[in-house]
Amino acid sequence: MPLTRAQALTEAQQAAAKAKRLAEYAEGAAHSGEPVNHTKTQRFAQAGALWADTSRAYASLAQALPELPADHENTEA
Template identity: 45%
Template structure:
C-alpha cells in the first residue's frame, strides 16, 4: 500500500468520524429516552474512526513521497 492510499483511507476515516460525531450531537438534543445510550455508542464509534484516521496519516507521514517501484519503472 502506498502513501496516497494511506492518505485516502485517512480522509475516508475522518469523514466517517465526523459523520458519527454529528449523529452523536443529534442524539444529545433529541427527545428519545434512550438518547444517552445512543450518544455514547456514536461517540465511541467516532473515536475509533478518528484513531484509524490518525494511524493511516502517521503511516503515510513515515513513507516516502513516491513509490520506489514506480521510480525504477520510470528510469
C-alpha cells in the same frame, strides 16, 4: 502490494469522514428529546473515536512513507 503514501492518505480521509459522521450522529442523539436516543450517544461517540484513531494512524503512516512518483503506482504489477 505495499501501502503507498497516497493510499494511506485516502484511508485517513475516509476514516476522518466516518468519524465526523458519527460525531454528528452522537450530537444529534445527545440533543434529541427522545430518551432512547440518549443511550445511542455514547455508542456513536465511541465508534467515532475509533474511526478518528484510525484516521490518525493512517495519517502517521502516510507521513512516514516515501512519496512515490505518480507513474510508479501504475508500473507495478
